[in-house]
Amino acid sequence: MNDYIFDTGSELGQDHLDHLGRLLDTPTTWRLDRLGLTADMRCLELGAGSGSIANWLAARTREVVAVDIDTTQLYDVAPGVQVHRYDLRDGLPVDGPFDLIHARLLLLHLPEREQLLTRLVDALAPGGHLVLGDITGRPLDVVAVPDPADRDLWEKIQHLSHHVVSPARGVSWTWARETPERMTAAGLVDVDVMQYSLTSAGGTDGCLLHRNLNQQAEPLLLAAGATQDELTRYRALMLNPRFRAWFYELLYTNARKPA
Ligand SMILES: C[S@@+](CC[C@H](N)C(=O)[O-])C[C@H]1O[C@@H](n2cnc3c(N)ncnc32)[C@H](O)[C@@H]1O
Numbered sequence: 001m002n003d004y005i006f007d008t009g010s011e012l013g014q015d016h017l018d019h020l021g022r023l024l025d026t027p028t029t030w031r032l033d034r035l036g037l038t039a040d041m042r043c044l045e046l047g048a049g050s051g052s053i054a055n056w057l058a059a060r061t062r063e064v065v066a067v068d069i070d071t072t073q074l075y076d077v078a079p080g081v082q083v084h085r086y087d088l089r090d091g092l093p094v095d096g097p098f099d100l101i102h103a104r105l106l107l108l109h110l111p112e113r114e115q116l117l118t119r120l121v122d123a124l125a126p127g128g129h130l131v132l133g134d135i136t137g138r139p140l141d142v143v144a145v146p147d148p149a150d151r152d153l154w155e156k157i158q159h160l161s162h163h164v165v166s167p168a169r170g171v172s173w174t175w176a177r178e179t180p181e182r183m184t185a186a187g188l189v190d191v192d193v194m195q196y197s198l199t200s201a202g203g204t205d206g207c208l209l210h211r212n213l214n215q216q217a218e219p220l221l222l223a224a225g226a227t228q229d230e231l232t233r234y235r236a237l238m239l240n241p242r243f244r245a246w247f248y249e250l251l252y253t254n255a256r257k258p259a
Helices: 011-033 052-058 113-123 148-168 175-185 205-216 218-224 228-237
Strands: 042-046 063-068 081-085 098-104 124-135 142-144 189-196 199-201 244-246 250-256
Touching: 011 052, 011 098, 011 124, 011 189, 011 205, 011 250, 042 052, 052 063, 052 081, 052 098, 098 113, 113 124, 113 175, 124 175, 142 148, 148 205, 148 218, 148 228, 175 189, 175 250, 199 205, 205 218, 205 228, 218 228
Parallel strands: 042 063, 042 098, 063 081, 098 124
Antiparallel strands: 124 250, 142 244, 189 250, 199 244
């Protein structure tokens, strides 16, 4: 069984990935750019989603292997990107060594994250970089609401999403903060962390992503105790420009295998 909550191959799945690209490709490419990418590098992009980062890497390096359990949205990849449909809970579909391994918003979803981390460290070339970006469980505090009752609605849906539905499917909201220690324990060096965090208003990518995730997880949220009326009001709130809340805090942890 695939524990992953969302359906990457669906239309909502495509919108989900498009929102992520618009929200996060800028901090991701900023982070990757500062590692000193070179044209001879072999890269592994895991949970590749829409392929936006695989394509960005392909323009700067020699080879990119892009892996996802559902490759439906990887239809427009650059020459130099090899696509593999593979369940990463079973390990890696290709052998290393890789000079760069990157995964964004993947390991927090996988209950087997510790075993995968070990495999990624094994697959790194000496001196190679591991770069993992995951979001934390920091509360998504409200900044502005059109009506005081909207705050309670927002908090109820966040509670069900983050404390009931997603943990039952193996999501870890502590993994992002644990990653530096795990990388050090796995023998990596030069461990460094970047934090990225913005607020998001109704009708913009952050709130549209919340709305999208709420639609994709509807059966799970109803089973967890949300009502259909609450879901309808929440989705309308996510379109209202008078609503604003903190968006997820993204932590990027990167480290190197000793040369
Ligand atoms: C939240 S999305 C992130 C996509 C992309 N990395 C980004 O940040 O835009 C998680 C991705 O991991 C993929 N995924 C989930 N479980 C997986 C598994 N067991 N093996 C490989 N890929 C998986 C999903 O299909 C999806 O594309």
